Amino acid sequence: MTTSPRRAVVFTNHKGGVGKTSVSTNVAAEAARAGWRVLLIDLDKQGSAGWDLGYRHDDSTDHGQALLDMITNGDQLRPILADVRPNLDVIPGGQKLTELDLWLMSQVMKGVPPAGMLRPLLTDALNNYDLVIMDTNPGVESVMQTALGAAHWVVIPTQPDWNSIDGLSELAGKVAQARTTSPDVRVLGSVLFDIPANAHQIRKRADDDVTEMLGEEAETFKTRVRSAKKIATLARERGQVAYELATDAANAPAWHSILAKHTLAGAEGANTEESAQGVAPEEDVEYAPKSATGVADDYEQLTSEIIRRIIAREDATEDAAS
Ligand SMILES: Nc1ncnc2c1ncn2[C@@H]1O[C@H](COP(=O)(O)OP(=O)(O)O)[C@@H](O)[C@H]1O
Ligand SMILES: [Mg+2]
Secondary structure (H helix, E strand, C coil): CCCCCCCEEEECCCCCCCCHHHHHHHHHHHHHHCCCCEEEEECCCCCCHHHHHCCCCCCCCCCCHHHHHHHHHCCCCCCCEEEEECCEEEECCCHHHHHHHHHHHHHHHCCCCHHHCCHHHHHHHHHHCCEEEEECCCCCHHHHHHHHHHCCEEEEEECCCHHHHHCHHHHHHHHHHHCCCCCCCEEEEEEEEEECCCCHHHHHHHHHHHHHHHCHHHCECCCCEECCHHHHHHHHHHCCCHHHHHHHHHHCCCCCHHHHHHCHHHHHCCCCHHHHHCCCCCCCCCCCCCCHHHHHHHHHHHHHHHHHHHHHHHHHHHHHHC
16 A cells, blocks of 8 residues: 555445444444554534443533543544544534534635535544544534535445435535535444344335435445344443353353243252352343344445445546555
């Protein structure tokens, strides 16, 4: 590679509830687990990434104060929470970013386009991380424009229903708008989120519809995130990403281990060391359901696809330049 990679990826969609945060946090955690240095920037005033990754559970978030200060002062963005997971640093978002909306609007009034604002503040981060991921909030025009203008790659999570897909053309317009100040911002692809099991027809239809709305370059990733409400709720309650829930599920003793405790032989040998090791868990120890494994597989494969596509497009750009 002749130039150092610059990989700022924004997960965005002006619709809420389409998986922006779940996909951002899980892809960030998977890429970090695979060995890339990753920085997650949460540009959402809801700060939900902190629930997924756990730093809101122990209140170690500053609710976006540092991010607000860095942007409004024009300082280089630097990590606020180091090693939220090995290789994964975070700049938290949260309610303090309400002020960011107002500040960005005041800048727009002064004729400063939001799309050009954040990119210059990312230079250090891009030099220090293999991947910078931005989670965005729904609906807020100026923050979204800021994030789009700072990104090299746009990934669009969407649900497969027509209402969600129909809105994508508006998003395509926003990416085009961001390109006026950041000519290298490109759509990397879209992610179908919350897809029911065996929904081949729905998926095919959604693939075609997305392509119609966004064009070939936004081709949907083959891996979709399956519907798993229970796992998603547990993830946020516990502050664990999907692969961590899957590890927890894998550690759950087999259900039949409780039988040993209740056989005559089990009762007789109950005080031996050997039987102590085979003892069933206390009933109130709640392990994640086995279905977490499927969701974790989706995120692992999705991350692999996203990274492969980034690398392939980087190589293609380099070949074209040489
Ligand atoms: N695989 C899934 N299946 C169903 N619901 C999910 C799944 N993953 C996350 N969710 C839930 O969907 C909702 C929206 O997800 P979120 O990632 O917060 O979307 P956004 O950031 O676009 O608003 C949340 O309540 C989340 O718990
Ligand atoms: Mg969100």
